[in-house]
Amino acid sequence: MKSTTERLMFQIPERMAFVNITPQVEAIVAKSGIREGLCLVNAMHITASVFINDDEPGLHDDFKRWLEQIAPFDPSPERYRHNRTGEENGDAHHKRQIMGREVVVAITNGRLDFGPWEQIFYGEFDGRRAKRVLVKAIGE
Amino acid sequence: MKSTTERLMFQIPERMAFVNITPQVEAIVAKSGIREGLCLVNAMHITASVFINDDEPGLHDDFKRWLEQIAPFDPSPERYRHNRTGEENGDAHHKRQIMGREVVVAITNGRLDFGPWEQIFYGEFDGRRAKRVLVKAIGE
Amino acid sequence: MKSTTERLMFQIPERMAFVNITPQVEAIVAKSGIREGLCLVNAMHITASVFINDDEPGLHDDFKRWLEQIAPFDPSPERYRHNRTGEENGDAHHKRQIMGREVVVAITNGRLDFGPWEQIFYGEFDGRRAKRVLVKAIGE
Numbered sequence: 001m002k003s004t005t006e007r008l009m010f011q012i013p014e015r016m017a018f019v020n021i022t023p024q025v026e027a028i029v030a031k032s033g034i035r036e037g038l039c040l041v042n043a044m045h046i047t048a049s050v051f052i053n054d055d056e057p058g059l060h061d062d063f064k065r066w067l068e069q070i071a072p073f074d075p076s077p078e079r080y081r082h083n084r085t086g087e088e089n090g091d092a093h094h095k096r097q098i099m100g101r102e103v104v105v106a107i108t109n110g111r112l113d114f115g116p117w118e119q120i121f122y123g124e125f126d127g128r129r130a131k132r133v134l135v136k137a138i139g140e
Numbered sequence: 141m142k143s144t145t146e147r148l149m150f151q152i153p154e155r156m157a158f159v160n161i162t163p164q165v166e167a168i169v170a171k172s173g174i175r176e177g178l179c180l181v182n183a184m185h186i187t188a189s190v191f192i193n194d195d196e197p198g199l200h201d202d203f204k205r206w207l208e209q210i211a212p213f214d215p216s217p218e219r220y221r222h223n224r225t226g227e228e229n230g231d232a233h234h235k236r237q238i239m240g241r242e243v244v245v246a247i248t249n250g251r252l253d254f255g256p257w258e259q260i261f262y263g264e265f266d267g268r269r270a271k272r273v274l275v276k277a278i279g280e
Numbered sequence: 281m282k283s284t285t286e287r288l289m290f291q292i293p294e295r296m297a298f299v300n301i302t303p304q305v306e307a308i309v310a311k312s313g314i315r316e317g318l319c320l321v322n323a324m325h326i327t328a329s330v331f332i333n334d335d336e337p338g339l340h341d342d343f344k345r346w347l348e349q350i351a352p353f354d355p356s357p358e359r360y361r362h363n364r365t366g367e368e369n370g371d372a373h374h375k376r377q378i379m380g381r382e383v384v385v386a387i388t389n390g391r392l393d394f395g396p397w398e399q400i401f402y403g404e405f406d407g408r409r410a411k412r413v414l415v416k417a418i419g420e
Contacts, residue, residue: 001141001281001420003316005388036143038180038278040318040384044395046333052241053186058221059233066211066234071346081338093339094346097379099237101332104180104244104384106276108145113274115184134393136386138318138419139278140141141281176283178320178418192381193326198361199373206351206374239377244320244384246416248285253414255324279418280281 003138004032007044012127015073016095018060019122021050021133025105026112028135035110037139041120042102044132047092049099049123067095067125092125099123107139143278144172147184152267155213156235158200159262161190161273165245166252168275175250177279181260182242184272187232189239189263207235207265232265239263247279283418284312287324292407295353296375298340299402301330301413305385306392308415315390317419321400322382324412327372329379329403347375347405372405379403387419 006028008021025041041050053059071094077083080090103120106113122133146168148161165181181190193199211234217223220230243260246253262273286308288301305321321330333339351374357363360370383400386393402413 001316003419005316005386005393036141036145036278038178038276038318040386042384042386044398046395046397051237053233053237054222056222056225058217058224059230061221062230062234063237070210070350077338081341082334082336084338085336090339090342093333094342097331097333097343100240100380102384104182104242106145106180106182106274108276113145113276115186115272115274117186118184132395134386134395136318136388136393138316139143176281176285176418178318178416191377193373193377194362196362196365198357198364199370201361202370202374203377210350240380244322244382246285246320246322246414248416253285253416255326255412255414257326258324279283 001138002034002140006135008133010122010131012124014127016064017124020055020119021122022120025120025135029107029112029137032137034107034137034139037107037137039105039107039137040102042134044134047089047096047126048131049096050102050133051099051123052103052118052120054117055119070098071095089126095125141278141280142174146275148273150262150271152264154267156204157264160195160259161262162260165260165275169247169252169277172277174247174277174279177247177277179245179247179277181275184274187229187236187266188271189236190242190273191239191263192243192258192260194257195259210238211235229266235265281418282314282420286415288413290402290411292404294407296344297404300335300399301402302400305400305415309387309392309417312417314387314417314419317387317417319385319387319417321415324414327369327376327406328411329376330382330413331379331403332383332398332400334397335399351375369406375405
């Protein structure tokens with residue numbers, strides 16, 4: 001069995017943003033020499049997501065407005081008791097649950113086994129801090 | 141290490157539907173000869189889901205009405221900027237995020253290691269097109 | 281390839297609760313002798329979740345109130361047709377979809393490869409019944 005473990009680093013200036021990380025994940029898989037296996041890609045922080053969807057700016061705008069409706073930013077401790085801790089990112093923990101922590105992607109013939117429009121995104125919901133994504137692949 | 145890779149094909153006449161794919165996934169795992177491992181089942185399209193829940197028609201009706209409330213179908217580009225691209229499936233990209241892209245199921249003693257009511261579903265949110273699901277299992 | 285398979289048991293007195301299961305999962309991984317691999321942790325029941333977020337009681341209160349807004353408890357069969365079956369847990373099936381069924385965590389150097397605040401939780405949405413979580417790790 002082969003395995004590879006790498007981290008991607010982010011420092012996003014906006015509170016909320018989506019970054020296409022497909023090329024970086026593809027490069028890690030290619031370097032690993034794994035031909036058949038599974039690749040886990042996960043946010044290492046609990047106010048961030050990794051998800052797969054379309055690389056279309058209008059859709060990303062839609063996601064941002066939709067997430068803001070479902071879990072609005074509100075620094076007060078009335079809406080989010082989490083903000084009693086001195087944080088103001090209660091909303092970000094909720095947005096992350098909607099978009100998910102991780103994806104698992106098949107590796108087939110040495111490549112990410114994707115449908116036609118699948119792209120991997122890092123989703124930031126509480127930016128302006130250093131964050132990491134873990135890429136772990138195992139296989140043969 | 142053993143691995144297996146197969147695709148399931150769908151052409152759903154409705155816009156939204158749930159299809160129980162547990163028997164097909166079980167058959168792929170049985171054929172693979174993998175006794176202990178992990179089985180990834182994922183939608184290869186970004187307006188579709190694979191998820192695990194109950195095979196109960198009332199619940200599926202509930203899910204459909206609930207998803208329609210959270211992310212209503214609306215072909216106009218006002219609600220979904222994604223629909224400026226000429227698509228009218230902005231809602232489907234959102235519904236898919238709620239229901240998820242993939243499941244990972246343990247393989248134990250050569251079988252999917254399920255709780256009593258767990259069943260795997262393909263969730264279609266923008267039907268009337270050819271779609272695929274990827275089944276990838278690795279193990280020994 | 282090595283693998284390990286264990287079940288955690290729960291009997292939660294409340295309808296909804298979150299239980300930190302990180303120490304149990306860490307102990308299973310340590311005992312397995314797996315140094316590099318993937319660890320799947322999933323609810324075996326369809327009215328429960330396994331998810332990763334912060335171990336902060338205010339946030340857990342926030343999640344409970346938020347989930348109650350998105351999918352309110354209502355034993356009547358009007359809101360949830362699922363409750364025509366004699367169940368009154370239609371809401372729990374929906375809450376579970378928001379919080380997710382499973383997490384996959386990397387194992388690196390024999391340990392769960394976590395960011396600074398990541399903790400694994402069992403999420404119960406229809407307690408007062410015996411429930412199980414499956415922990416399955418594969419690797420080398």
